[in-house]
Each structure stands twice: as structure tokens, then as C-alpha cells.
Amino acid sequence: MDQMLTQMLVEKLGVPKEVYDNLQKGDLSTSISSLFPDPQMAMLVNSMLGQITTENETSEQRVDPERALANARQTIRELREDLEDADTMLHYFAEMFGVCPFCLGWGKQCLHCKGRGVLEDTFPNEEELLAWVKPALKKLGLRVVKLGSV
Numbered sequence: 001m002d003q004m005l006t007q008m009l010v011e012k013l014g015v016p017k018e019v020y021d022n023l024q025k026g027d028l029s030t031s032i033s034s035l036f037p038d039p040q041m042a043m044l045v046n047s048m049l050g051q052i053t054t055e056n057e058t059s060e061q062r063v064d065p066e067r068a069l070a071n072a073r074q075t076i077r078e079l080r081e082d083l084e085d086a087d088t089m090l091h092y093f094a095e096m097f098g099v100c101p102f103c104l105g106w107g108k109q110c111l112h113c114k115g116r117g118v119l120e121d122t123f124p125n126e127e128e129l130l131a132w133v134k135p136a137l138k139k140l141g142l143r144v145v146k147l148g149s150v
């Protein structure tokens with residue numbers, strides 16, 4: 001990444017000195033991990049910056065730093081919105097299936113459910129779950145039958 005652009009990002013975003021130093025060394029991943037503790041967000045930003053760097057390296061034109069900063073902010077804003085939408089969707093599924101909203105029941109070392117896959121007060125939402133799976137089961141010639149009713 002261009003040094004002037006990096007310095008401008010650091011100043012405008014109020015990035016701590018150690019993160020700036022990591023950026024100077026070219027250690028982008030560590031810097032991103034410090035700035036974005038959420039691993040999904042860090043991965044998205046890392047991916048996005050990788051694309052920007054690749055595009056800049058292949059471009060023969062110099063990019064206006066102010067414009068690049070504005071574009072980066074817009075991209076970050078859009079990625080945050082996409083991440084929030086994805087998070088909302090995951091929480092919806094977690095509620096519907098009655099599983100831990102943090103690991104969706106798959107985290108054997110999840111701190112929230114302690115690897116059980118469910119939280120104390122979670123229970124599947126029967127109505128929504130059936131509305132979700134019934135059409136697929138019908139296409140397969142299957143149906144849901146309550147235990148003890150057959």
C-alpha cells in the first residue's frame with residue numbers, strides 16, 4: 001500500500017502507533033486483527049484490502065489519496081452493512097433451530113455455550129422451523145410427524 005495513503009488512513013482513523021508500525025513493516029494482517037477483533041470482520045477487511053492493493057499495483061494511474069480514502073470508507077461501510085445483515089440472518093437461524101447464536105451449535109470450544117451447542121434458555125421455534133423445512137421435505141416426498149402420533 002502506498003506510504004502516503006497509509007499515513008493518511010492512520011491519521012484520519014486514529015490508528016494506534018503499534019498498528020501503524022505494523023503497517024509500516026507491511027504486516028497488514030496483524031494490523032487488521034488489532035483494529036477488528038471480530039474475526040469475520042477482520043477477514044472481510046483483509047480480503048478487501050488485498051483486492052485494493054492488487055488493483056493499485058496493476059493500475060498505471062496514481063489514485064487521489066482523498067478519493068481512495070473516501071472509497072475505502074464507503075467499502076468498509078458497505079461491508080459492515082453486509083456483515084450486519086449476515087449476522088442478523090445467522091441469529092434468525094440460531095433462534096429458529098434453538099442453537100447457540102455464537103457457534104450455531106458447532107463450536108466444541110465455544111465460550112458462550114461451553115461446547116454444548118445450545119444456551120440454557122434456547123429452544124427451537126417449531127412454527128418457523130416447519131415453515132422453513134416443509135416445502136423442501138414435500139419435494140422429497142417426506143413429511144414431519146410428531147413423535148408418539150404415529
Ligand SMILES: [Zn+2]
Nearest residue numbers: 100103110113
Ligand atoms: Zn456456542
